Amino acid sequence: MNANMANTRISVRLAWVTFGSILSAAGLELFLVPHNMIIGGAAGASAIFSYLSEMRLGLFLFLLNLPFLLFRYRKLDAQTRLLTFAGLSILSLSAFFLHPAPAALDHTLASTAAGGLALGIGIGIVLRFGGFLDAADGLAMTSEAKAPGRIRRSYWIFNGSVLFAGGFVFGWDEAMYSVIAFLLAYRCSDFALSGFSLTRMVWITSESGEEIREALRSRYGKEVILLDNEENGRGKMMVCTVSRMEQASVIRLIRSLDPNCSLAFHAAHR
Structure with a gap:
């Protein structure tokens, strides 16, 4: 009986991680990336490498986040490893197959809002149910207990550096919209992580x-x-x-x- 309940809980968590991963991929490929907007973290770095190399975003999402999973492998419990690997794989595959799709919205500001909402809620759902979609988020979440101030500063410096690099690659107008998308995604992920509690x-x-x-x-x-x-x-x-x-x-x-x-x-x- 206990084994069945445990399997049911894992299945429910895996279903939510799948939903959050697909929603995050949609936010990237259908709203942000078509307008040359990025967010911070490994996802933003992946978008830059994808643009410069003309290779698909999904490939870099997997390659840049996988080292985090391997580096933290022994420090994560079995369920977290499973959910993180599943979320990362689904995110990468979803982005890979959504890449040829046209932008869902033509208006840049509307795409900024929609992309930030979708990506932030997706990331927050995955975090809430035990996985990680971005190495920066995962490293901050698993390391903050030891040195919260230093980890938090490093987190913002890294994300700011990615957004700054995006300004050189895509242009400063796009960088301004990217900052808006990043802040919106950050707030939405926090809201989703708390179970949408007010x-x-x-x-x-x-x-x-x-x-x-x-x-x-x-x-x-x-x-x-x-x-x-x-x-x-x-x-x-x-x-x-x-x-x-x-x-x-x-x-x-x-x-x-x-x-x-x-x-x-x-x-x-x-």
Whole structure:
């Protein structure tokens, strides 16, 4: 019985990874690439190499992402390896077969929005169900626990470098649209990764617990639940819920009161 349930869960996750991979390939081949727009990461680098070599994008999507899977092979569990390899293969094959198709939209800005949405949601779905479609995302997700600040900076530097290189290859007008597509895809992937939840739970560990509680209550009307009245060496642990629209300003407020506090977010489902 347990084996059947485990196989069912894997099948469901594999189905969602397949859907996310095909959606991501459609975002690239039907909306972004026909208009010489790219996003960061290995997908953006693949688009540049594909343009310069006149070879199909799907080939480079597989070749540039495969080293990440091999490099991280021993550090990933069996399910993650399976889902990542399946997602990468389906992404590459889908892009390969969609390549001859004409652009779905002629308007550049509309293609930017549609491509960013499709690609971001597709990537987020694959991440949510245990796989990776881009080496940059995978490396950031699997390494951030050890050095979050350094990994995050490296992630943005790498993506920015790819977008900057795209400006030299495709032109700076296309680069401007590429930045818009990248930011939209980034936000959409985060939204999909959280299960399309509009509410986030924020876990706070701070030595300025009372000050933070009072600030969140007075400015946002938030009820902050104190999880532990005792000091644990890093301060008091608290939790509250915020909307996705409030998240950035809440982070700024908390950081202004305690720059060294620990913050963690995850989706809050009703």
